[in-house]
Amino acid sequence: MRKGKAALLLTSWKIARAYWFSEEKWSAWRLLLTVISLNLGIVYILVLINTWQVNFYEVIQSHDYGGFMEAIGKYSILAGCLVVVRGYQIYSRMLLHIRWRRWMTERYLSDWLYNKTYYLLQLSPDHDTDNPDQRISEDIELFVWLTLRLSLDLLQDLVTVLSFIMILWNLSGIVTFSVGGYLISIYGYLVWVAILYAGFGTYWTVKTGRPLVKLDFDLQRYEADFRFSLMRLRENAESIALYGGEKQETWSFGQGFSKVVATYQNIMVVRKHITWLTSAYTQISAIFASIAAAPRYFSSQIHLGQMFQIVDAYNHVQTGFSFVVDSFTRLAQWRAVVNRLNNFLISMEMVRSQSPKASKLDISRKIFSTYSAKNLQVLLPDGSNLIKDFSLSIKPSEKLLIMGASGCGKSTLLRTFAGIWPYASGTIIVPEGQKVMFVPQKSYLSFSSLREILFYPEIVKGDNDKKIQEILVMCKLPHLVDKLHKVADWGQTLSLGEQQRVAFARVLLQRPSWLFLDEATSALDEETEQAIYQMIVDKMTNTAIVSVGHRSTLMKYHQMKIELNGAGNWAVKKISR
Structure with a gap:
């Protein structure tokens, strides 16, 4: 006692x-x-x-x-x-x-x-x-x-x-x-x-x-x-x-x-x-x-x-x-x-x-021209291999598509690229001074004004409502142009398809140099998906894009594809036109 x-x-x-x-x-x-x-x-x-x-x-x-x-x-x-x-x-x-x-x-x-x-x-x-x-x-x-x-x-x-x-x-x-x-x-x-x-x-x-x-x-x-x-x-x-x-x-x-x-x-x-x-x-x-x-x-x-x-x-x-x-x-x-x-x-x-069963992932920022991954070992929490010996260099303006069956590790690979998956080892080199953005399937929309959401996680600066409204129209969201200053629970107010289009409006406003999309168009119909992807490719020519997706229609917007088989193996192939 x-x-x-x-x-x-x-x-x-x-x-x-x-x-x-x-x-x-x-x-x-x-x-x-x-x-x-x-x-x-x-x-x-x-x-x-x-x-x-x-x-x-x-x-x-x-x-x-x-x-x-x-x-x-x-x-x-x-x-x-x-x-x-x-x-x-x-x-x-x-x-x-x-x-x-x-x-x-x-x-x-x-x-x-x-x-x-x-x-x-x-x-x-x-x-x-x-x-x-x-x-x-x-x-x-x-x-x-x-x-x-x-x-x-x-x-x-x-x-x-x-x-x-x-x-x-x-x-x-x-x-x-x-x-x-x-x-x-x-x-x-x-x-x-x-x-x-x-x-x-x-x-x-x-x-x-x-x-x-x-x-x-x-x-x-x-x-x-x-x-x-x-x-x-x-x-x-x-x-x-x-x-x-x-x-x-x-x-x-x-x-x-x-x-x-x-x-x-x-x-x-x-x-x-x-x-x-x-x-x-x-x-x-x-x-x-x-x-x-x-x-x-x-x-x-x-x-x-x-x-x-x-x-x-x-x-x-x-x-x-x-x-x-x-x-x-x-x-x-x-x-x-x-x-x-x-x-x-x-x-x-x-x-x-606590270190996971594999050694810790080494993430460094250097003055590099590529976003690189070297000798990645991606594991499940139980220690089993998901992706083995993965190495890749993504060049500026390069477009890559990650494909494979459900559960093979596509989204987990993106989490590893982001440095948030703890069950991985190897090296990630992020180009110093360049903006990197990861867009999940369901983007986070905070309880705040729509204008603040579009700049998340940055702090809103300046008066650029006109530019924001033009981008909303481009992303097929004209009904939101007069609601920039409205505070609401947008995650409940908007449909999943609208939320994904808001995420792309966020991309166009913030213009990252390296863009990772994790099935970010899964809730869109094929016509809207193609229009959104075409707009991103045309408007952001210098941005490298890495997409996770299932639809074969996405191939025409990418130059290379990475195929995962779920047993740890992977392959990089050029997409033929």
């Missing part, structure tokens, strides 16, 4: 320390010290209020109206100061929260996108990260909030205990009783009573609530899986509608949501038991201090003001000792969040560091 707790604390520190020793460390530490100072200020004011109670109840007991009004005035000042300090404390804590979250979000996004880690995570069968988007959008927020809340609450509780325990010790006096003829004296008995009471509550809270850690972890995962399945339905609405798959989808959603319901019901049971325990603990503690202090009051060892001071001090000490009791649900949630974020970090590190 101790080893597990130590490992958890080390893991949480590993996640947190990156921010506290980052380029923002000085402002972060200054803000943290401000929050801590305000917390200490709150405790100090509470000590003053505790001391004030002695005088307040004394003037009431002696019917001193003047003293009563003076005490009210003092309390008003103390209460006003407490309100102001608490306001600044909340503001400072929230400011630290959002700065820390912003930094962590930027860091995790950068790591996720670095060297196409997001893509490698999908390819890796061994990674232990579900729903990376939720790790970044939700778990970082929870980690920052819970870490600040728990650590600052713990610090404030410790300071509160140390501040009030001396008051309680001094007011406790000495309790003496006889056991077997021996007199036993207990100093500060109210302190020991508070410690025993808090220890009892902590033990039973931990024992009762231990299952919450795993249950909260599972609930987060099931919720994310259910939300992802709903998103998949929206993204594939047309295909599902054509298949008439509503019944199957309903069953699938029901299966996913049933896990959410079952886990939530288990959490309900555990939290019901914890609520019973903590509620009883709190209610008993409200009167427990009075019962504990009663012997001294009724034996006239303390007066009424001191009686109320004891009750207030006892409640503060007992609350400080009861950190685990009051925060157990948050502690369980925090532990689950730390585990999820740690798994995410480990998975990203693993997919970046």
